[in-house]
Amino acid sequence: MKNSAILISILVLLFLTLSCANDYKFSLEKPNKVVINESITIKLIEKNNKAVDKIQFYVNGKEIASNGNLVNINTSDLGVGKHAINALAFYDGRTKKENGFIEVFAKNKPTIYKYKIINEYPHDSKAYTQGLEYYNGFLYETTGRRGQSTLRKVAIKTGEVLQKVNLDKKYFGEGMTIVNNKIIWLTWENKKGFVYDLETFKQEKEFSYDQSKQGWGLTHSETELIKSDGTNKIWFLDNETLKEKRSIQIYTNDRSVNHLNELELVNGKIYANKYQKNTLAIIDAKTGIVEGLGDLRGLEKEMAKTQKLVANDEVLNGIAYDAENNRLFVTGKNWSKLFEIELIKQ
Incomplete structure (x- = not known):
């Protein structure tokens, strides 16, 4: 019985540790459709306000300079079309990647x-x-x-x-x-x-x-x-x-x-x-x-x-x-x- 109690305690502690580690929930906030030459802001939000060590942003696979959990983009640098947006968060010895895209349209009708x-x-x-x-x-x-x-x-x-x-x-x-x-x-x-x-x-x-x-x-x-x-x-x-x-x-x-x-x-x-x-x-x-x-x-x-x-x-x-x-x-x-x-x- 004593060994069983110790084993149960270890399993409970392990479960609590994993639960805490996995209690990070991220959301990539961005507009889906924008007009060419507009400036937009993209944010990576940790929904539970937990501390994050570092965040890296990528547009079409290329890293771009960020300001904490956000990045500002002028769509004139991208051109029209769909563009991949990725955010990589580093926290608690782990990493988490959030993926999305923005779609840039022309301003005027043909x-x-x-x-x-x-x-x-x-x-x-x-x-x-x-x-x-x-x-x-x-x-x-x-x-x-x-x-x-x-x-x-x-x-x-x-x-x-x-x-x-x-x-x-x-x-x-x-x-x-x-x-x-x-x-x-x-x-x-x-x-x-x-x-x-x-x-x-x-x-x-x-x-x-x-x-x-x-x-x-x-x-x-x-x-x-x-x-x-x-x-x-x-x-x-x-x-x-x-x-x-x-x-x-x-x-x-x-x-x-x-x-x-x-x-x-x-x-x-x-x-x-x-x-x-x-x-x-x-x-x-x-x-x-x-x-x-x-x-x-x-x-x-x-x-x-x-x-x-x-x-x-x-x-x-x-x-x-x-x-x-x-x-x-x-x-x-x-x-x-x-x-x-x-x-x-x-």
């Missing part, structure tokens, strides 16, 4: 644009358009689907395919762009791209992209490739190494914008097709804010005058810009027309 058709040109109705680019008076185009993916040089006025090469049938071709007399072409699910000589269409090398989800659209600035992956993210790759460097999230004042597809850089803004929506998003390349939305749904009606679109994926896709003559071209998957349009602010 400007809405209608369009005016300037010209119509023939386009190969068998071309499942994935990438489109204007270069030195010609259109360069990539098409998709396994076994049907091609790279083409096209005469604008006639739609004639002047040069063509097929992609290996195991790949599903996606967007392309032209940099330093090289054509860079993405594939969809293989996390792999290819580099071709502009003049000969000879494949010279391949490269991989490991951070983004898939390969969708592609364009470029003077220093970087700009890539979509079907999500609400835009990725930036080094022009020389073709390695992914960073990404931005694409947001309006009230939502994220996903399914971003074909891309074109126009006067410093990223123009992006939103897959299956016949909408053109105009995006600030630095912040990810959608500044404008081009409503191009009426082009389907124009197509219906001469062609019946039978598949639900025969949608707007393909943007090319002639900077010298300020011409904007758009087409769609299996569309028999290429449109030169002018966007008109509403």
